[in-house]
Amino acid sequence: MTRWKLIVEYDGRNFVGWQRQDNGPSIQQALEEAVEKLAHETVRVHGSGRTDAGVHALGQVAHFDLGKRLTERAIRDGLNYHLHRVAISVLHAEEVSEDFHARTSAKERGYVYRIINRRAPLALDDGRAWQIGRHLDAEAMHEAAKVLLGRHDFTTFRASMCQAKSPVKTLDVLTVTRSADEIRITARARSFLHHQIRNITGTLTQVGEGRWSIDRVREALAARDRSQGGPTAPPDGLYFTDVVY
């Protein structure tokens, strides 16, 4: 039995999310079917974390166990051959030791949220970014983001269906930068709550529009109450970039 680690890119618009579901195609199912076609073995593919419908990945990590012996190149190119009709690409395949687990071995996860801040709709980035017409002050958003750094009870930014045992997480990086029309929010942590980045993004845009003060963000965090947080940003702009092990 060989344990394989994959680094995977996908366009989230084509899927109901990472996890197998009854209501449509998932990335997990597509990968499991590709392994079955390639190696004629039924496997369970474990992801480093779930992504919602419409959320993209530049570097999702997954693992699975395979009896058949194949080279790294055969795994990568063979899976891509069977994935060529769906928007999933295996960037890298690597043999790892059997104590590696895509989810539980992860030390840090990285995400980027892309906002295109302009009046005109998105011809090239439709579904790939959140278009906001009202001017956003990215520096104010960056200052407000500092309030959320570190270890906190993030109940205010947690989806009601979140399955995490504890709402306490440690946010290691949360930055907001602007380059021309594009604002990027970068977030890094060992793990995140469900919708945490999208809820934080929605809150930071309230600051960017000048509706919320930084103090209000501080109060919202302290309230530990989802109704005190800002709106949930759409999935379109969210990219799962990488996992550190």
Add this chain to the structure above:
Amino acid sequence: MTRWKLIVEYDGRNFVGWQRQDNGPSIQQALEEAVEKLAHETVRVHGSGRTDAGVHALGQVAHFDLGKRLTERAIRDGLNYHLHRVAISVLHAEEVSEDFHARTSAKERGYVYRIINRRAPLALDDGRAWQIGRHLDAEAMHEAAKVLLGRHDFTTFRASMCQAKSPVKTLDVLTVTRSADEIRITARARSFLHHQIRNITGTLTQVGEGRWSIDRVREALAARDRSQGGPTAPPDGLYFTDVVY
């Protein structure tokens, strides 16, 4: 009569190209129909240059004349309302003097060609970049690009159906830069021949793969013979970025 200048973004995959054609939807036709829906006037929209099917634009420029008086905002937002089903976005609309002409007033045009240099197929950038699996030496490509800078007879890099009167053009900028997996070729000139950038890109990739020396590029240019040039790069990676007036 008011002359309007537009800056337009589009996804070239949805069109047969900029110019009106019988065999499918063009960007020119879509814009003319949007103006007609907005202002109930039949106009001719003039572009700064044609783009082929599959070639994208971040900043194509066009102009048209309208009898009806409308504000800049009404033109931009009104056209975008009528363009919302197709992947065209009007970024900017501006009243200009009647001696402005999108094509003949242009002093410089800018393009970027995106190559993703990796083995794995493109899940997120399919149709938006040229994926090349074999390793490309971007520095060698950049050195070879210098051979093509300046005023030359570019017959070697000209499509057979090119309608330009002269094959002599002046290339002001031609750079090749790499950032991780992505190689970007930036080209700027007053004007270009048909397929010039795609033919130059195809030739530079031969250098990047180590098949062609820089001297061979010099000889190909001097030959003034299309058959001595490299292959034509696909439209997917080409972006018309901007026009200077």
